[in-house]
Amino acid sequence: MEKKLYKSKKNKMIAGVCGGIGEYFNIDPTLIRLAWAILSILTAFFGGIILYIVAAIIIPNEYQIKGED
Incomplete structure (x- = not known):
């Protein structure tokens, strides 16, 4: 099974x-x-927030992968 x-x-x-x-x-x-x-915090906080927002936009939701509603 593929992760x-x-x-x-x-x-x-x-x-x-x-x-x-x-x-x-x-x-x-x-x-x-x-x-x-x-x-x-170590990267002046701003970088972590931007990276989290980008990840939230790019990474699909669980129901989209597993085909659930």
Whole structure:
């Protein structure tokens, strides 16, 4: 079975990007969120926000990948 990256609908806080990344790599989404926050602060915060918005636009929703409603 091929793994696909998608925005999670069950591990969602804002758009589901970190939840989807966590599910893809089989890592707790909280660790992904924490790492994202730390990296955002270290890169003057603005870069992390822009990257998150771009990821939220580009990464498809879970229902689009799995064919659910």
